[in-house]
Each structure stands twice: as structure tokens, then as C-alpha cells.
Amino acid sequence: MTRPRSSPDVLVAGGGPAGVAAALTLASQGADVVLVHSAPVAGRRVLESLSPLARPLLQGLGVLDRLPSECHAPCYGNQSSWGGPALTASDFLHGPYGAGWHVDRAPFDAALRRAARAAGVRLHTGSVRSVARHGGRWQATVSRTVMTAPYLVDATGARARLARRLGARVVHTDHLVAVAAEVPLTVPGHDGPYGTGGGPERTSLVESTPFGWWYMAPLPSGRHVVMAVTDADLVAGAGLRTPEGWWAALAATRHVRARVAAHHTTAPPCLRVLPAGTSRTLPPAGPGWAAAGDAAAVTDPIAARGITHALATGISAATALIEEADGDPRAQDRYAALVGAVHDEFLCARATCYRAEERWDTPFWTRRRTPAGVMNDQGQAPRLLLPAETGPGATPGSSH
Template identity: 85%
Template sequence: MTRPRHSPDVLVAGGGPAGVAAALTLASRGADVVLVHSAPEPGRHVLESLSPLARPLLRGLGVLDRLPSACHAPCYGNQSSWGGPALRSSDFLHGPYGAGWHVDRAPFDAALRRAARAAGVRLHAGRVRSVARHGSRWRATLSGTVMTAPYLVDATGARARLARGLGARVVHTDHLVAVTAEAPVVLPVPDDPYGTRGGPERTSLVESTPFGWWYTASLSHGRHVLMAVTDADLVAGAGLRTPEGWWAALAATRHVRTRAAAHRITPPDRLRVLPAGTSRTLPPAGPGWVAAGDAAAVTDPIAARGITHALATGIAAATALTEEAEGDPRAPSRYAALVDAVHDEFLRARAACYRGEERWDTPFWTRRGTHGGVTRQAAGATPGSSR
């Protein structure tokens, strides 16, 4: 049967993990889905960690074996210096799902879209510029055409462009940024979890500092990523506006500096400043539409759960639309309540994590309530534990 080219059952705006997860889930249930995607913004994504918990989600979507090794490097665990100078380690090797990944987002997202196309999702290059309700359908103006559909998924990222156009608002908890640089890895030794053989460590490393915290990890095909994370209004005071100041701040660390030296990393020529703040969209769903991934809620990168959250909300969003199409008008509100509950739990875990660092009476930490006493539970929280 030939389906109307410009009248799918569901229009998904956004070709990242959330949009693809929603599209694949809907297509597997027989829906005609158009996935609208645009070229990635240069420098928007440098590196993201993928928790082992994402593996069953990818497997369930039928894409785990379709992701080429060129788009990810193994992550065997986390190392952190948080709440004290010592370096603590946690590994994934003995967990039920195996290693995590350090993901290079552009090729990762492209591989996901290829898998969606193979599953029958129709891809449309461009951007949804506006949507409006016309009777029982959405009328979407796209780059170069107009489409109508009874159901809509907003997976446009943290700006939640479509949801805001429908009356939702984005509420920010903070304005965190990551000041980032890439460098080549000089000594590539594969599968060396903690760098014991002189090669690049296949772990992520987090080290707290008075202005915030540092993150570093090795990517595939000879690259290393380092990022200083702080509030946007503290960047200048921390000296992070210039490569020279950023390098001086790195030199003041203990563990990140050691890893950079081991990889013979030299001062960067340029920096990228990426938004990394926490926010949520209210509401994240309504009759005939749902927001997924960052368009629903954005989490602090200290939790390393962005892609996992995107996949999970994409699947849940598709389920909500399916249930609504089958006659349950309350499905979008149940999905919205789920997103809100998960985000509230994340905020509690994040607060516990930040309260675990009490060494500095500086603006970054006092804003996060790290002084005035720490509970036993909060003191035990570590970066990555709020996934």
C-alpha cells in the first residue's frame, strides 16, 4: 500500500537519539513515520558518555549491532576526585551489561538514522519551522514543503522549539557550560582500562575544582576530550575564556593534569563553549504531541545520562502516542507525569552528589548548597551515581 507522502501518522522533529528511538518504536507498531532531521550544529556535541544501561534500550530498538565502532570508544568505568584529593574508581566490567561507551555524536546519530531508514522510517532532511493545529491534525511547515499528521514528537533538543510554540515553557535550574578542547592521543593502546600499559585510559575522569569540575576521556581514532565545567557567569573569573587561561586552570589540577601529560597533550589553539545546564519543559506533552529527550528535560552532565535519557524518553513518548491513538486520551498526561517524576528524582540525586564536595566556599559550590552540613547519604554520592 502506498502511503500519502505528506500525510504520515506521526511527524518526528529531530534526528538525534530521542527522535530516532521514538520513530523506531512507532514504526515497529505499524505507524507511518516521517523523521525530520537537519545537519548537526558545528561543535554542538563533542563527546558524550553512554551508560551500560543504554545497551538493552539499543538492543530493544534493534540498533545495537548497527552502530559502527568508528562512532564510539569503550568506557570501562569512571574515576573521580570528588570530596577529597584521592582518586576513586568504579568499573562497569563486572556489571550485567558490560562496558559503556564514549560516543562521538555526529557519526553515532547518523548511524541511528540509517537504522531508522532500514526499519521503514521516512527521513526528511530539513527542519520543522512551525506547527499549528488544524482540526484533528497538525499542519507542519518544513524546509521546502508542508506536511500534516495527527501526532507530533518534539525531539528538537534543549530549546524545545515545537513545544514552546505550542505554549510550553522551558524552566532552567542553572546555566552550566562546558569549556571544551580536543587533542590527539599520542599513545594509542586498545582496551587498556586504567592506562596500566602506558596507553590511553578507557575510563572517564572527573575532578572537582574551586570553580566547578573537569572531565576528560579518550575517544576513538586518536582523540582526547577535556572540558572545564562551570556556571556561565563564572567563566571569565576562572580564566577560562582564552586557551592560555584554560590551560593554566588545567595545570592547577592534580589528576587531569597527570592524564594530559601522559598523553602528551599540548595547549589547545581554540576552545568551544557548550551549554550544559539543567532544565525541563512544562508541560512535556499535550493532546496529540509529546516532547522527548532534551526537549522534555535536560540533565547536568555530571550524571552522564543524556543519551540514555533520550532513548528512554523517546520510547516512552512513542508508547504514549500509541496509547492515545488507541483511544486513551490520558496517555500524554501520564507520560508528562513520568517525565516530571524522573526529573525530580534526578534533581535530588544531583543535589546529593554536589553536597559531597565541601572543600571550597566559592560561588559555584555555595550555589549548590555544599556548605552547612552534609548528610551521610549525600557524602557518599559520587559523579555518575545519579544515572
């Protein structure tokens, strides 16, 4: 007998990797799951690097072989100029999981949702407008439909929309942004993992600068995405508000400029400003609910762990709800402690990474030479902002 669509066992809000991972994990244990996801925004593309470590997670979820080639391109390693002018390289090919991927998020997420539907997850296009607890069940308004469920997963992205409605708060460590553009390639690139012959480069490239750092990677379509990463209040001073200023800042780099110049590329017609700051949600779980992915914690893109973190927390959040349903009252506390411990480990690793760059005494870098991530007695993390607490110099976009 088919369950009423409005009364599933679990309501998952958010159709990205975290939400799909949670939904698939729950469905594999026999739960009736409704996955609520927003319709994709036409023309909006987001590129992310996917670590080889994500492969066993995707394999365990049963979706690794369901991802079409047009949503990802191989990533054979990383190149970086960090802490000095020389370019160094790390190679994925000799690791236990092989190459990583450069992922075009819209088709990647759509493929994950198709896999979820094939596994019995019921998809609902829309968004959760309100949520409240009534008689041991969550009552949520999804677009114009009222749904009730005993368990809830918030995978709505960095804004943690549902968790905040349930009393949680998002604590920001910084206000990093990425000013991004797609760069067309007008001549063939180079083959090989580090660019030595006639096909596109298959590595990502990071280069630090006085105002922050640049990132460049190939899209599955054959174009490149190039991003200037800095603090929101430093965008204007770095000249990144306009395509012309952004292009001039790129021309001041060494390695990014060389790769772009190899393709006779011209200045982009427009830019996108994406939020990229580090934050955590406190608490990330409670009785009958759990946050996953960016709704639980957001990490600096220098770590390139966004999708891997989303998949891992989606699986762990679903597992905690299953354990709670089986009568374990401490399941959500353990999940919350796990999210906190992983985030603290990331903050320490990030501090070490940024301290390795000592060439510039500019605001971006001096902010990152002070301890960050340590909670004060109000449970708040220090923010990496100027002492004057100046407002942001750019309006971040939204990306989930």
C-alpha cells in the same frame, strides 16, 4: 500503496537518539513516520558517555548491532576526585550489561538514522519552521514543504522549539556550561581499564575544582576531549575564555593534568562553549504531541545520562502516542507525570552529589548547597545564580 510523504501518521522533529527511538517504536507498531533531521554541521564533534544501562534500550530498538565501531569506544568505568584529593574508581565490567561507551555523536546519530530508514521510517532533511493545529491534525512547515499529521514528537533538543510554539515553557534550574577542547595524543597511552600499559585509557575522569569540575574521556579517534564545567557567569573569572587561560586552569588540577602530561600534549588552538544546564519543559506533552529527550528535560552532565534519557523518553513518548491513538485520553498525562517524577529524582540525586564536595566556599559550590528543583507557586524552579542575578559571562554554543 505508498503513503503521501506530506501526510504521515506521525511527524518526528529531531534526528538524535530521542527522535530515532520514538520513530522506531512507532514504526514497529505499523505507524507511517517521517523523521525530520538537520544536516550535520561540518567539523562539529560532541562526545558523550553512554551508560551500560543503554544497552538493553538499544537492543530493544533493534539497533545495538548496527552501530559501527568508529562511532564509539569502550568505557570500562569512571575515575573521580570528588570530595577529596584521592582518585577513586568505579568498574563497569562486572555489572550486568558490561562496558559503557564513549560516543562520537555525529556518526552515532547517523548510524541510528540509517537503522530507522531500514525499519521503514522516512527521513527528511530540514527543520520544522512552524506548526499549528488544524481540524485535529498538525500542520507543519518543514523547510519549504507543508506536512500534516495527527501526531507530533518534539525531539529538537534543549530549546524545545515545537513544544514552546505549542505553549509550553522551558524552566531552567541553572546555566551550566562546558568549555571544551579536543586534545591530541602525541605518545601512546596505557592499556587496561585504568591505564597500566600501552593503549589508550578506557575510563572517563572527573576532578572537582573551586570553579566547578573537569571531565576527560577518550574519543573513538584516539584523541581526548577535555571539558571545564562551570556556571556561565563564572567563565571569565576562572580564566576559561581563552585557550591560554583554559590551559593554565588545567595545569592547576592534579589528576587531569597528570593524564594530559603523560601524552606530552600542548595547549589547544581553540575552545568550544557548550550549554550544559539543567532544565525541564512544562508541560512535556499534550493532546496529540509529546516532547522527548532534551526537549522534555535536560540533566546536568555530571550524571552522564543524556543519551540513556533520550532513548528512554523517546520510547515512552511514542508509547504514549500509541495509547492515545488507541483511545486512552490519559496517556499523555501519565507520560508527563513520568517525566516530572524522573526529573525530580534526578534533582535530589544531583543535590546529594554536589553536597559531597565540601572543600570550597566559592560561588559554584555554595549555590549548590541550597535546595534546588522545588517549584514555587508560579511553577518556576529557583535558578542557581548569584543573588545579584548577574548575566552570564560566556555565550553558550548549541548542542542537541
